[in-house]
Amino acid sequence: MKKIVLMGNPNVGKSVVFSRLTGANVISSNYPGTTVDFSKGSMRLDGKKVDIIDAPGTYSLISSNKAEGVASKMFHEADVVINVVDATNLERNLYLTLELLEQNIPVVIALNLWDETKHLGIHIDEKKLQSLLGVPVIPLVALTGEGIKELVSEIKNASSPEKIKPTSDEGRWIEIGQLIKEVETIEHRHHTLRDRFSDLSIRPITGLPIAVGIIFSAFWVVRIIGENLINFIFNPIFEELYRPIVLQIGEILGPGFLYNFLISQTYGEIEFVESLGMLTTGLYVPVGMVLPYIVAFYFMLSLLEDTGYLPRLATLLDNVFHKLGMHGYGIVPVFLGLGCNVPGMLATRTLETRKQRFIAATLLSISVPCMAQTSLIFAIFSNPEQQQNLVLAPIFYILIVFTTLLILYFVAGFLLNKFVKGESPEIFLEIPNYRVPHLKTTLKKTWMRIRWFLKDALPWMFFGVFLINILYTIGVIDFLAALFEPFMTALFGLPGETSVILLSGFLRKDLAVGTLLSFPTGTFSPMQLVIVATMLTIYFPCIATFAIMIKELGIKDMIKAAFVMICAAGFVGILLRLILLGV
Amino acid sequence: MEGGQIHSKKITLLAHLNQSGKARIVEIKGGVNFQRKMCTMGLREGSILRIVTKQPLRGPITIAVGNCHMTMGMGMAHKIVVEEL
Numbered sequence: 217m218k219k220i221v222l223m224g225n226p227n228v229g230k231s232v233v234f235s236r237l238t239g240a241n242v243i244s245s246n247y248p249g250t251t252v253d254f255s256k257g258s259m260r261l262d263g264k265k266v267d268i269i270d271a272p273g274t275y276s277l278i279s280s281n282k283a284e285g286v287a288s289k290m291f292h293e294a295d296v297v298i299n300v301v302d303a304t305n306l307e308r309n310l311y312l313t314l315e316l317l318e319q320n321i322p323v324v325i326a327l328n329l330w331d332e333t334k335h336l337g338i339h340i341d342e343k344k345l346q347s348l349l350g351v352p353v354i355p356l357v358a359l360t361g362e363g364i365k366e367l368v369s370e371i372k373n374a375s376s377p378e379k380i381k382p383t384s385d386e387g388r389w390i391e392i393g394q395l396i397k398e399v400e401t402i403e404h405r406h407h408t409l410r411d412r413f414s415d416l417s418i419r420p421i422t423g424l425p426i427a428v429g430i431i432f433s434a435f436w437v438v439r440i441i442g443e444n445l446i447n448f449i450f451n452p453i454f455e456e457l458y459r460p461i462v463l464q465i466g467e468i469l470g471p472g473f474l475y476n477f478l479i480s481q482t483y484g485e486i487e488f489v490e491s492l493g494m495l496t497t498g499l500y501v502p503v504g505m506v507l508p509y510i511v512a513f514y515f516m517l518s519l520l521e522d523t524g525y526l527p528r529l530a531t532l533l534d535n536v537f538h539k540l541g542m543h544g545y546g547i548v549p550v551f552l553g554l555g556c557n558v559p560g561m562l563a564t565r566t567l568e569t570r571k572q573r574f575i576a577a578t579l580l581s582i583s584v585p586c587m588a589q590t591s592l593i594f595a596i597f598s599n600p601e602q603q604q605n606l607v608l609a610p611i612f613y614i615l616i617v618f619t620t621l622l623i624l625y626f627v628a629g630f631l632l633n634k635f636v637k638g639e640s641p642e643i644f645l646e647i648p649n650y651r652v653p654h655l656k657t658t659l660k661k662t663w664m665r666i667r668w669f670l671k672d673a674l675p676w677m678f679f680g681v682f683l684i685n686i687l688y689t690i691g692v693i694d695f696l697a698a699l700f701e702p703f704m705t706a707l708f709g710l711p712g713e714t715s716v717i718l719l720s721g722f723l724r725k726d727l728a729v730g731t732l733l734s735f736p737t738g739t740f741s742p743m744q745l746v747i748v749a750t751m752l753t754i755y756f757p758c759i760a761t762f763a764i765m766i767k768e769l770g771i772k773d774m775i776k777a778a779f780v781m782i783c784a785a786g787f788v789g790i791l792l793r794l795i796l797l798g799v
Numbered sequence: 800m801e802g803g804q805i806h807s808k809k810i811t812l813l814a815h816l817n818q819s820g821k822a823r824i825v826e827i828k829g830g831v832n833f834q835r836k837m838c839t840m841g842l843r844e845g846s847i848l849r850i851v852t853k854q855p856l857r858g859p860i861t862i863a864v865g866n867c868h869m870t871m872g873m874g875m876a877h878k879i880v881v882e883e884l
Contacts (some may be wrong), residue, residue, distance in 0.1 A: 275839040280832060305867050308841035336866065385838055414868075418861055419852040531870040535858035538872070544859070642872025643859050646840070649866075 217295045219267045220259075220371065223287065223316060224300035225309055226273030227524070227648035229328045231255070232358040233300050234270040235657040237368070244664040252286040255664070261371060269294075275308075277315045281568060296322050296374045298367070303327040303355070304336055304649070306400055310392045313349070318382040322374035323351050326367050330355040332649070337403035345399045350377030359654050410650055418528045418647065427532055430525065431551075434516045438555070441512035442587075450504045454488060462486060462495055477685055490730060498681035501588065502674055506556055507666075509587045513555030514665040515658070517548070522653035522661070527645050534643045540629030541575045541636065542567055543643040549576050553584040557761040558673035559665065560584065561768055570773075571638030575629060577765055578777045581757040582784045583625040585618075588758075592729040593617055593749050601737045602745070613742060616796075617750050620788060624754065628784055672767075673760040680759035684720060693719055708751070708789040709797045710744055717748060722756045743796040747789060755785030809883040813848075813860065814876035821849050822881035829878040837879070841867060847884070 224230045238257030247254055255270040271290040272283035279285035291297060299316055301309040306327075316323050327342060346353040352370040356363035383391070416422040462479060463486065469475045471483040480491035488500035520526050530544030537546035545566045553560025557580060564576040585593065596602065597610035606613065633640070687693050696719055701712035708714070713735060721728030732740075732748065740748065756762065756778075766774045816822055824846045827834050837843065841864050851861040851868060861870045 276835070278835065280836050305865065307865060308839075308867055311839055311841075338866075385835065389838075389843065415851060418870075420854055420858075423852075527870065531854065531859055531861055534870070534872070535854050535856055538858075543872070544870075642874050644836075644871045644875060645869065647861060647868035647870055 217261070217264075217266055219269065219294055220296045220298060221269045221271050221290050221294035222298050222300055223271050223291055223312065224273060225275055225302060225305075225312060225646075227646055228273070228300050228302040228305075228309065229358045229651075230273060230300045231270055231661070232654045232657045233298070233326060233328060233356070233364075233367075234268065235654065235660055236358055236361055236364045238268055242660060242664075244667070247286045247289075250282055250286060252283045254286065254290070259368075261368070274312065276312060277319075291316065291319070291321070294321055296324070296371060298371070299323050299325045300328050300358075301325055303329050303333045303340060304338060306338075306340060307392060307396050310395060311388060314380060314388045314391060317349065317351065317377060317380040320376050322376050324367070324370050324374040325349070325351055325353045326356045326358075326363075327353060328356045328358050330363065331357045331360075335408065337405040339401045339403070341399045345395070348395060348398060350379055351375050359652060414528075414647075414650055417525070418531055420532065423528065423532050427529055430520075430529075434520065434551075438509065438512040438516050441515065442509040445508035445511060446504070450508055454500060454504050459486065465495065473689070477689065492685075492730065494678075494681055494685060498678060498685075502677040505591070506586075506588055507669070509555050510559065510669050511662070511666055513552060514559065514669075515662045517552060518658045518661040518665070519653055522651070522658050524648040524650045527647045530643065530645065531647065538640070538643070539633065540579070540626065541633030541640045542572050542629075543640070544645075545643075546572075546576055549580050550584055553580045553586065554590070555587050556669065556673065557581060557584065557586045557757050558764050559669055560586075561761055561764045562668055562672070564768060568641055569639050571636050572640055574636060574638075574769060574773055574777065575632045577769055578632060578780050579625055579629050581761060581765065581777065582628060582754045582781050583621040585621065585753045586758075589753050593753070595729055596732060596745055596749050599733055602733070605737050605740075606742045608742070613746050616746050617753070620750050620792065621753060624784065624788060628780070632780070672764060676760035676763045677758065683759070688720075707786065707793075708747055709793040710747060711739055713739065714748055718751065718755065721752050722759070728752055741797075746796060747792045750792060751785050751789045754788055755781055757781075811881060811883060812877055813862070813879040813881050814873050816850055816881060816883065818853055819850055821847065821884040823847050823884055824879060825882050826880040827878065828880065829875075833875070833878065840869060841865065842879070848881070 222230050222234055234255060234257065237259050239259065242255055242257040244253055244255050246252065252272055254272060257268050258265050259268055269290055271287040274284040274287040276284070277288045277291065279288050297316060299313050301313060313325065327340065333340060342353045342355050352373050354363055354367045354370055356367060358364070417426045466475060466479050469478065475483060477493065478495050479493040480486055480496060485491070486496055488496050488504065491497055526548070529547060532544070533547050534544035537543055540546065548566055549560040549563040552563050560580050561577055564573045564580070567573050567576055593614060597606065597613050603610060684693070693716065697716035700715035700719070704710045704712050704714040717728045717731050720731060757765070765777065769777060810825060813822070824842060824844055826844060827837050827842065842848070846864055849863045851863050853860045857873050859870050859872050860876050861868060
């Protein structure tokens with residue numbers, strides 16, 4: 217025996233069972249040739265190491281989407297299958313079980329959520345089910361680990377019963393009807409508090425306020441986690457451990473080109489945010505400023521997923537997102553994108569069709585500012601020197617920027633939905649019961665997502681800094697900036713210097729704002745600052761997001777998306793000029 | 800519904816069912832794939848369902864079948880013929 221595959225419907229607690237069975241050595245990867253992610257780990261069984269694979273959740277072996285197709289393929293590659301069944305939903309879960317048993321692969325059944333059946337007044341005679349199906353059936357509470365030992369010891373008894381013969385859909389349902397009649401009795405019971413909250417959180421009148429509350433708290437927790445990670449872990453590491461190393465390197469290098477390139481524009485001084493060297497700002501912004509929030513965002517998203525709230529939120533928001541060519545799950549890329557656009561881009565995979573993913577990705581890059589962009593927008597207007605220049609409170613200008621972005625999200629989405637060809641299938645999803653999340657599983661999931669960021673985004677962010685430092689040094693940026701200067705004044709009513717900001721902003725938003733702040737106060741009027749900040753957010757995502765977009769959308773669609781970005785930035789720039797500057 | 804038949808019990812589409820109504824599925828229309836998908840989710844002729852909620856402005860509908868809740872778009876809800884209970 218080499219490979220055990222976990223199969224089951226979505227939301228049956230399969231990944232908790234997986235967490236319980238596997239050790240720390242778990243990897244998440246793409247199934248070859250697809251964008252479907254799955255987890256793989258290993259365990260010791262009678263002294264031998266066996267692989268365990270957590271297949272994507274599926275309702276049937278005959279697939280209706282890519283993930284289910286992958287699940288079906290994985291099943292056929294298995295030596296033994298653990299079929300995780302939601303005991304509170306036995307009837308529906310048995311459909312897949314029968315399909316699995318019809319094939320020639322040994323199966324053992326784990327009746328998960330066994331404790332819940334008692335609260336729900338469901339009685340299942342598991343011994344009878346075992347003898348009727350002819351394979352081991354083990355009651356399980358994966359959350360607490362109850363029954364895991366029994367499951368492991370029964371793996372060797374997995375079998376492929378002769379008596380279950382392949383049949384039609386109808387035939388299977390007849391068999392299921394008979395099985396249920398023999399093994400399950402359901403008592404009437406009263407609605408529990410959890411049922412009531414479940415209903416309240418999905419009905420529009422009560423659900424929307426609850427959603428606002430939950431999202432607000434989620435952001436609040438993200439902020440708390442992010443700030444604490446920075447203050448107590450990341451900053452001490454950078455200041456206490458890393459700074460001496462960089463100082464050492466600086467001394468070895470001495471003043472000159474290499475020093476400017478790697479460490480700082482001015483010799484002898486190291487400011488992690490403003491020095492603009494590869495080893496200082498280049499490393500500090502993605503790792504010291506963005507990563508802590510990524511960790512916090514991913515943890516919150518995993519938590520919202522594992523408690524079962526996300527499908528309810530998707531239901532509530534479906535209406536709005538459907539008008540923009542997506543469906544309720546379109547909120548996920550936005551939520552993650554507010555942390556960092558890269559994970560947001562990766563999350564567009566939760567949408568099914570090319571059209572939906574294109575719209576989600578394009579909207580994300582034009583009107584969802586990442587944590588870095590947001591803090592830079594705040595930095596522009598709360599800079600003490602600029603503040604003397606402002607007529608109104610800084611928050612007023614910041615609000616104009618964000619309101620513009622929000623309106624743009626809806627207008628652009630509405631238009632893209634009209635003009636992009638392709639299908640936007642309707643929402644169809646199961647609403648699982650609310651569950652207490654299993655912390656280890658949630659943390660594992662969080663960690664796998666952080667690894668995406670480290671592997672797919674970080675190298676690109678670093679490359680962006682590298683490239684722009686080179687372009688600066690050889691004078692390309694200044695040349696292009698001079699070329700574009702006239703357009704800035706003619707189109708957007710901005711000083712010619714803006715071109716250099718927008719150009720460097722493509723590769724490094726931090727540098728763009730740094731440059732902006734380095735101009736003498738008064739170069740820009742407050743409203744001109746609003747226009748620059750808004751355009752800086754819209755026109756292009758950072759190079760890391762750009763790279764992921766090419767990977768996710770393909771080069772052709774990426775060019776189309778880039779065209780939309782330029783048009784949107786130009787259009788919004790001109791519009792803001794007319795409204796805010798009145799010329 | 801079909802051929803203008805008059806039933807003693809009210810036959811309608813899932814999409815037209817009232818908030819918090821109960822119904823029995825009479826027929827699932829649409830393509831083979833749609834029927835199969837509904838079937839594997841436990842929605843088939845004879846299944847009894849309850850409306851949990853409907854989102855406003857022709858938004859999606861959430862139903863409960865047994866212990867299982869699910870949300871579907873209005874287009875799908877128009878393909879499911881039910882008998883009000």
